[in-house]
Amino acid sequence: MWHVILKDLKVLLSDKKSMAILIIMPIILISILGNSLKDMFTDKIDTSKKEVAIVKNYNISKETNDFIKFLEENGFVKDNNKELVSKVKDFNIEEEIINNFIKNKDIKKVIKFRILEEEQAKKLLEKEKISGIIIFPKNFIFNMYANFFTPFRNNMEVKVISHPDKLMSGKIIEGITKGFTDKLATIIIGKNVFLETAFENNLGSSSFEKLDKVINEISDSFKDVSVSINSKSINGKKALSSFQFYSVGMATMFIIYTVSQGGMLSLEEKRNLTYQRMVIAGMSRFNILMGKFFTIFLLAIVQMSLIIGFTSILFKVDWGNMLHVMMVTLSLIFAVAGLGTLTSVLAFKWESDKMVNAFDTIVANLMAILGGSMFPLEAFPKFLQSFRYLTLNGLGIEAYQNVMLGNSIEKIRTPLLLLISIGTIFILIATFFAKKEERCSNA
Known part of the structure; x- marks a missing residue:
């Protein structure tokens, strides 16, 4: 045999x-x-600082003016009462939300932001010069004003693009960005509850005058965001x-x-x-x-x-x-x-x-x-x-x-x-x- x-x-x-x-x-x-x-x-998370491109596809001046026009055409501004318009102009939504997010001291420990055009950012990402891209879309400013100054809730999708070979870095960037958008959503929900309660109690347009307190808390909320990255093995076991x-x-x-x-x-x-x-x-x-x-x-x-x-x-x-x-x-x-x-x-x-x-x-x-x-x-x-x-x-x-x-x-x-x-x-x-x-x- x-x-x-x-x-x-x-x-x-x-x-x-x-x-x-x-x-x-x-x-x-x-x-x-x-x-x-x-x-x-x-099983190890790279906690080194990530370089991320911020792409602003919105036009802040145009979208601010479009929103003011929207307020005037839809009855939010009555009898030449320009107080709400004044509040919109005084509230720099880019500075109070986006820039405060970028300048957050904890976020700056893990991410270095660069303001770039979308095409330039994609080329750098392809060459692995940056770890990811955060894109604020067209009409983002208009939608944010609508979310903060009206009873409406407009779409505020923020897109994240990461390199396929840098999956862990991409997850970190996505997580931080999701924290940012979740914070926004929480504030907007709170504002909507405030306005709905005011209208139910027949306070009418006078409720908009009290939006100052809500708006003033927005900037502080983003300054207080805390970010930390922890890696932990389950039951002390190593990963494959x-x-x-x-x-x-x-x-x-x-x-x-x-x-x-x-x-x-x-x-x-x-x-x-x-x-x-x-x-x-x-x-x-x-x-x-x-x-x-x-x-x-x-x-x-x-x-x-x-x-x-x-x-x-x-x-x-x-x-x-x-x-x-x-x-x-x-x-x-x-x-x-x-x-x-x-x-x-x-x-x-x-x-x-x-x-x-x-x-x-x-x-x-x-x-x-x-x-x-x-x-x-x-x-x-x-x-x-x-x-x-x-x-x-x-x-x-x-x-x-x-x-x-x-x-x-x-x-x-x-x-x-x-x-x-x-x-x-x-x-x-x-x-x-x-x-x-x-x-x-x-x-």
Whole structure:
């Protein structure tokens, strides 16, 4: 049996295309995904000062005049009473809101603002000269005046653009900007409650005269905004790096592709009459079956050893306790080899290339998605996350990640037992089909 295993293994390892897919491709993907998505996985927040562009797409003079005209045309200014108009002119909304936000002492500790035109800001962002852009849109001044001096509540959307490679910086900028807009919304709601209460009590237009107190508090509110950035690990546990996540993800994904190798070998042996010659030579069908199991097992050991070795050296991936890594790897390989053995029997029985190809294109990719090899499962709905326990790579990922996080053997016991159980079930089913085929042949 062993000379057959070594022959099959030699055939597989000499197939440059298959080896490129099984070994080189996962390492390339780990390099690309690990580098491009590293900001999503870091447990450290960069608290250095961010340079952010402020883009003012509004025209303060025009929009102020437009608002005054709006007041006059809609009955807010009556009998030549220009007091409300005077209040609007005296209240420099840009200085009291935007500039006070920019000059806030706590915000200045983490962000350095630059006033730029939109196109210039986008070019600097593309070159990574700045961390983000905050855009105050056209009609922002008009809408703010309407929000503060009328019962209306106009849209005050402030747009934030960040660089895709600076995700954490973008989140910080978005968070601070959201705090700014939330503060505005709170003040506007308070103003609306004030005006609605005044109108309900028949105070009418006289209520606008008392807006001074509300307006005067606006500037002070923005001066008192406090900003702090804290990074905290949950229960003292370290987070996985992007290279750790994708090393595990790609390794467990591409090991599934070794399954189809057994099926292709069985088809080739049947078509070349190699299988028939082995039977005539006295080799039992069970030994032939076990030969496929150990061929896939050894191929997967070579594959996983190279991936773990390369990622440890090239990307400095910390796989954790190597004894536990070995236990997880052997359990995963056992399950994969069991599935590969079953695939070999079915491919031989049905003599179908389509079945083997369908496994590679449909089953393996479905396992990769549901098991969490491609994306963190936390991004999926809860009901989909439970499907990981139905996939070999999902169980392998859970076990590997627990080892990487330094968790005890108890944390990996369940996935290991499930992998071994699944592998055993696959082998038993494969043996059943093989013996059934043998009885049919002898009949």
